[in-house]
Amino acid sequence: MSLPKVVVKDVSVTFEGQGRPVMALDRISLEVGTGEFVCVVGPSGCGKSTLLRVVAGLVRQSAGDVHIAAARPGTPLTAMVFQEHALLPWRTVLDNVTFGLENRGVLRAPREARAKEMLALVGLTKFARHYPHQLSGGMKQRVGIARALANDPEVLLMDEPLAALDAQTRTIMQEEFLRIWADLGKTVLYVTHSIEEAILLGDRIALLTARPGRVKQIFPVNLGRPRGLEARASPDFGTLVEKIWAELRDEVVRASAEDAAPGDGV
Amino acid sequence: MRRPAARGWESAIAIGSPLLLLAAWEAASAVGLLRAQFFPRPTTIARHFGELLADGSLPRHAGTTLVRLAWAFLLAAVPGVAVGLAMGISRRVRDGLDPLFAVIYPIPSVLFLPLLSFVLKPADAALAVTGAITSFFLIAYTTMTGVQQIDRTVLEAATHFGARRGRLFIKVLLPGTLPFIFTGLRLGLGLALIVVIAVEMVSAQHGLGALLWLSWGLLKVEDMYAALAAIALLGGPLLWALALVRARLLPWLPDVADA
Numbered sequence A: 001m002s003l004p005k006v007v008v009k010d011v012s013v014t015f016e017g018q019g020r021p022v023m024a025l026d027r028i029s030l031e032v033g034t035g036e037f038v039c040v041v042g043p044s045g046c047g048k049s050t051l052l053r054v055v056a057g058l059v060r061q062s063a064g065d066v067h068i069a070a071a072r073p074g075t076p077l078t079a080m081v082f083q084e085h086a087l088l089p090w091r092t093v094l095d096n097v098t099f100g101l102e103n104r105g106v107l108r109a110p111r112e113a114r115a116k117e118m119l120a121l122v123g124l125t126k127f128a129r130h131y132p133h134q135l136s137g138g139m140k141q142r143v144g145i146a147r148a149l150a151n152d153p154e155v156l157l158m159d160e161p162l163a164a165l166d167a168q169t170r171t172i173m174q175e176e177f178l179r180i181w182a183d184l185g186k187t188v189l190y191v192t193h194s195i196e197e198a199i200l201l202g203d204r205i206a207l208l209t210a211r212p213g214r215v216k217q218i219f220p221v222n223l224g225r226p227r228g229l230e231a232r233a234s235p236d237f238g239t240l241v242e243k244i245w246a247e248l249r250d251e252v253v254r255a256s257a258e259d260a261a262p263g264d265g266v
Numbered sequence B: 001m002r003r004p005a006a007r008g009w010e011s012a013i014a015i016g017s018p019l020l021l022l023a024a025w026e027a028a029s030a031v032g033l034l035r036a037q038f039f040p041r042p043t044t045i046a047r048h049f050g051e052l053l054a055d056g057s058l059p060r061h062a063g064t065t066l067v068r069l070a071w072a073f074l075l076a077a078v079p080g081v082a083v084g085l086a087m088g089i090s091r092r093v094r095d096g097l098d099p100l101f102a103v104i105y106p107i108p109s110v111l112f113l114p115l116l117s118f119v120l121k122p123a124d125a126a127l128a129v130t131g132a133i134t135s136f137f138l139i140a141y142t143t144m145t146g147v148q149q150i151d152r153t154v155l156e157a158a159t160h161f162g163a164r165r166g167r168l169f170i171k172v173l174l175p176g177t178l179p180f181i182f183t184g185l186r187l188g189l190g191l192a193l194i195v196v197i198a199v200e201m202v203s204a205q206h207g208l209g210a211l212l213w214l215s216w217g218l219l220k221v222e223d224m225y226a227a228l229a230a231i232a233l234l235g236g237p238l239l240w241a242l243a244l245v246r247a248r249l250l251p252w253l254p255d256v257a258d259a
Helices: A048-056 A095-102 A108-121 A137-150 A167-184 A195-203 A230-234 A236-262 B004-031 B042-054 B059-091 B091-104 B109-119 B122-147 B152-160 B167-202 B208-217 B222-251
Strands: A004-016 A021-033 A039-040 A063-068 A078-081 A156-160 A187-191 A204-208 A217-219
Touching: A004 A048, A004 A156, A004 A187, A021 A048, A021 A063, A021 A187, A021 A217, A039 A078, A039 A195, A048 A063, A048 A078, A048 A156, A048 A187, A048 A236, A048 B152, A078 A137, A078 B152, A095 A108, A095 A137, A108 A137, A108 A236, A137 A156, A137 A167, A137 A236, A167 A187, A167 A195, A167 B109, A187 A195, A195 A204, A195 A236, A204 A236, A217 A236, A236 B208, B004 B042, B042 B059, B042 B222, B059 B091, B059 B208, B059 B222, B091 B122, B109 B122, B152 B167, B167 B208, B208 B222
Parallel strands: A039 A187, A039 A204, A078 A156, A156 A187
Antiparallel strands: A004 A021, A004 A063, A204 A217
16 A cells, blocks of 8 residues: 555544434544545445545544645645535536635636536536536536545545436446546545445445444455456456455344344444 | 427416406496496496596505505515524524514514504604514514525535635525525515505505505595505516516526526
C-alpha cells in the first residue's frame, strides 16, 4: 500500500437514542492509501454511512482520530456523493456542480469552466441548464459525482451512490465510474451493500461487523484492471464473493437478531 | 405534453361554463322563475355596474378597498414570512410562539376590530390591522412548514459543500421555502380580502364592502350585485399577478417548468 491518505484510528461514535445511547461505531480503524479505492461493506445499520460522515466531518466522533493528509493547500479534504443524490432542486445542473466552488469564493468564469469540464466527464454537457427534476435517477447521480469532483477533494467519499438505481443503470454507472476514477486517480472511500459492486470497484474491501461497527476483516481484490464484464465472469471473482459472503452472512444474521430483540447486545 | 386540441377544449370549458350559468340566470329571471327583486337579470346588473363605473363611485370604493387590502396584506406578509422563517429555523422561537399563536389564531379577527379602533387612529389603520391578523398567522405557519419540509440530506449536502450560516440561509433555506411562502401569500391574500370586505360591511362608509352592505340596506339589489361583481373582479387579477411572480421566481418547480 502506498502512503496513507486517510487514517481512521480507534474511532467510536455514540448517538443519543431514545433515552439510551446507541453505539454506531466501536473503535474502528482503517487506512486508505493515496489513490487507493477502498470499499466498505457490512450489514445494514452497521454504521457504514456514519463512518463516511465522520471522515467528511459531518458527524463528530465520540472518541478516536481521523487524519487526512492534505497534499495541496486550498482544496477541500473530502467531497461526498450522497445516496439520494441530494441536489438542490432550485439550481440548474451547472449551478449544482459549481455550488462548492461558489461557497469557497471561486469566481464565476473559472468555476463554470471547471463545472463544464466535470459535466463533460460524466456525459451531461447537454443538460447543464436543466433542473434536477427533469433528469432521470442515473443522470442525477452523475450530477452528484460531478459536483463532488468539481471540488477536487483529497478524498472522494461515496455513500451507496448507486443503490437507488435500477440494475441496468447501475452496471453502466459502475463502468463509467471506473473509467472516471482511472482518469483522475482519486482516493476513494466507497460504501456499498453489494459485494459484487465492492469487488468490481475496489482495491481492498473492508468488511464491517453488525452494530456497533468494527472492521471484521479486510479483503484485497487481486483482479487486474480495467475490470469489465469479463472480470465478473472470472473464477477469482466468484471465489471472492463466496469468501466475503461467508463472513458477512454471520453479521447480517446477528444484525437482524438484534433488530428483532432490541435491548440486547448494544 | 397535451395536444393543442385538448387545450382548446379546456379553455372553451373554462370560459363557457360561467357564461352558460349567466345565460341560465338571465333566462330564469326573465320568465319569472327567479324573483327579480332578489335576483335581477345579469344584464340589468351589468347596466348598473356601468352606471356606477361612469359616475365614478365604483372606482372610488374599489380604490379605497384596494388601499386597505394592500396595507392589510403587507402587514400580514412581511412579519408573517419573517416570523415563519424564524420559527422554522429555531426550535426555541417555535416553542416560544407556538402556544401563543394556538390561542390567538382561531379567534375570528373581526372581533379585534372594536379594541383596535379604540387603540389605533385613524379608523383605516384599525381596519388594515384587523384584515392582517388572520393572514399573518396563516402565512407564518405556512412559511414555518416550508422550512421544516426541506430535505435533510439536501441540507447536509449544502453544509458539506461549504454553505454555512448566512450562505445556508440565502442559498438553501430561503429558496427551499419559497414554494410554501407563495402558497401562504396566495391564501393570505384571499383571506385578507375576505376580512377587509367583512370589516367594511360592519364598520365603514366607503369601500366595496360598505357599498354592498349599504345598497342591500336600501334594497338597491342591483347595486349590491354590482359591488359583488367588483369584489370578484378585484380578487382574480391580484391572485393571477401573484401566480405570475411565482412562476418568474420559481422556474425550477415541476409545475412551472413543464407548463
